[in-house]
Every structure is written in structure tokens, then in C-alpha cells.
Amino acid sequence: MHLSPDEVVFWQHGFIKLNATIVFTWGLMLVLAVGSKLVTRKLSKGLERSRWQNLLEIIVTAINGQIGEVGLRQPEKYLGFLGTLFLFVATASIFTIVPGYEPPTGSLSTTTALAICVFVAVPLFGIEDRGLGGYLSAYLKPTFIMLPFNIISELSRTLALAVRLFGNMMSGTMILAILLTITPFIFPIAMSALGLLTGMVQAYIFFILATVYIAAATRTRKTTAGSED
Amino acid sequence: MDSMTLIAIASIVTAGLTIALGSIGPALGEGRAVATALSSLAQQPDAAATITRTLFVGLAMIESIAIYCFVVSMILIFANPFWNHAIAQAVGK
Numbered sequence: 001m002h003l004s005p006d007e008v009v010f011w012q013h014g015f016i017k018l019n020a021t022i023v024f025t026w027g028l029m030l031v032l033a034v035g036s037k038l039v040t041r042k043l044s045k046g047l048e049r050s051r052w053q054n055l056l057e058i059i060v061t062a063i064n065g066q067i068g069e070v071g072l073r074q075p076e077k078y079l080g081f082l083g084t085l086f087l088f089v090a091t092a093s094i095f096t097i098v099p100g101y102e103p104p105t106g107s108l109s110t111t112t113a114l115a116i117c118v119f120v121a122v123p124l125f126g127i128e129d130r131g132l133g134g135y136l137s138a139y140l141k142p143t144f145i146m147l148p149f150n151i152i153s154e155l156s157r158t159l160a161l162a163v164r165l166f167g168n169m170m171s172g173t174m175i176l177a178i179l180l181t182i183t184p185f186i187f188p189i190a191m192s193a194l195g196l197l198t199g200m201v202q203a204y205i206f207f208i209l210a211t212v213y214i215a216a217a218t219r220t221r222k223t224t225a226g227s228e229d
Numbered sequence: 230m231d232s233m234t235l236i237a238i239a240s241i242v243t244a245g246l247t248i249a250l251g252s253i254g255p256a257l258g259e260g261r262a263v264a265t266a267l268s269s270l271a272q273q274p275d276a277a278a279t280i281t282r283t284l285f286v287g288l289a290m291i292e293s294i295a296i297y298c299f300v301v302s303m304i305l306i307f308a309n310p311f312w313n314h315a316i317a318q319a320v321g322k
Contacts (some may be wrong), residue, residue, distance in 0.1 A: 002307075003303065006277060069282075158305060160293055164292075164296055166300070167296030167300045170303070171296070200286065201285065204285070209286070212286075
């Protein structure tokens, strides 16, 4: 029983390792990309549409609505990044139904990479919306004494994002592995269902926290300029 | 008692204590959060979507404290660097 899928190595040459995390991540990327390509080949604008198009529309509209509810005024700008975060973590969790699969988000490398993406995206969106001066001056609010605390809070919430997702996914797989060696029939099925539920909740949490951080970085423009759109 | 036994005892006891004490705080906090959310849902049922979403976000933040303790406990049991170092020394001798 291993701590993370990093330890399952399929092929190694020098220090370049092909471990289970990379294989499953690329598998997920393949499924998401090929699946959406197949579904969006013939989109229809009328009332007659395929089931898969309907499903994708429900998902995309729901994500768009959630982004708008948090307070971002043009959800379509952020839909690509935030929607991808949610879809990746959600599909990584759903595929635990498939036997022999381990979620790549159960490895600290994957979750740290996702958290670093959010860490880089927040200043990017903030600067794009408020300009460099406007974004940097937010670090001096409410007083300039708060500057080190604001910086520390930026770093610590990135770390918290990574460890939260890693801990939840890793604990799900580890409890399943332990239970399978003890009571191998009904109880692991219940724990597997619980793991699915927490996986979906954690995907939503990751997405909503990223949205809230981006909204906090782009927020004050709404309150300072009353006549701007 | 040689150092290997000492490392093993310390790791096992610490792992157990970490997860035991580390789950008390978040459990109490989550209980209070859900209780307040339920009473505010009873007062304003039409804000249910906002309240539920905020409740889940808050619960995840509280839960992450327990997750930190769990990760430390797992590291002590399965990926303990001190134990690996002691094993490597024992094998080398």
C-alpha cells in the first residue's frame, strides 16, 4: 500500500520516471479532450440536440452561474480557467469507479501544480482588470502595516489549496486500501461511495475558492467606479 | 532501548495523538457551523442556495485542519524519514 500514485513507476530512464500519476493525468486529459471534441462536432442551436450536448450545456451553464454568483462580472472571461479546474478534479475523482485507477490528485505533485496555477492566475487576472498599480495597492489595504500579512496569506492559502485536495484524495484511497485488507465486501463499497462524494465536493471547493480569490483580486473596481460598466 | 526502537515508539505514539487531538477541534467547529446554518435556513428559506454554498465552503476550510493532522499522521506511519534513515543505517551496518 503506497502513499501516492507517484510510487508506482512504469518505466524509468535515469531520473526520468513514468509513474502512475503522469499516466493517469494524461489519460484524463485524453478522455476530456477527445470526449468534448466528439460531442461538439455538430452543435445544434434549436430545440433538437443530442444528449451529450445537453449534458455539456448544463455543466457549462452551471459553472458560469456559480462564477457570476460569487461576484465576477464577466464570467465568460474566467470560465476557461475555472471550469477546467473543476472538470479536471471532478473527473479525476469520478473515474475511481474504474478498477485499477488511482486519482492523480492523490499525489502532492498534481495538487501543488494546480495550486500554483491558481497562485499565478490570481495576479494575472487582477492586473488585467485593475492595472499593475491598482492591483499592487490592494496589498497595502487597509494599512501598509498589513503588507507582510497579506503576502503571507497569499502563500498560505496556496499551500492550503494543495494540501486540502491532496489530503482528501489520499485519505479516500488509503482508507479503501486498508479496508480491503480487513473486511473485503460491503464496507469498502460504502467507503468508495463516500470517497466519490468527497471527491466531487472537493472539486467544487477548489473551484469556488479559486473563484473567490480571483474575485477578491478584481473586486474593488466595481465599488470605486460607479458609472463604469 | 536502541535508537531504532525509540524512533518507532515516538512515531507511533505521535501519529495516534496527532489524529486524535487534531480531529476534536474541527469536529466541534463543524458542528457549530452546521447548527448556525440550519437556524439561518429556518429563518430565511429563500436564501437556501447561498447559505448552503457558503456552508460547504466554510466546512471545507474547517475540514482542512483535520486533513493537515491526518497528512502528518500518514507521513509518520508510511513515509517516515527518521525511520527510513534508521533502517538505512541498520542495513549499512
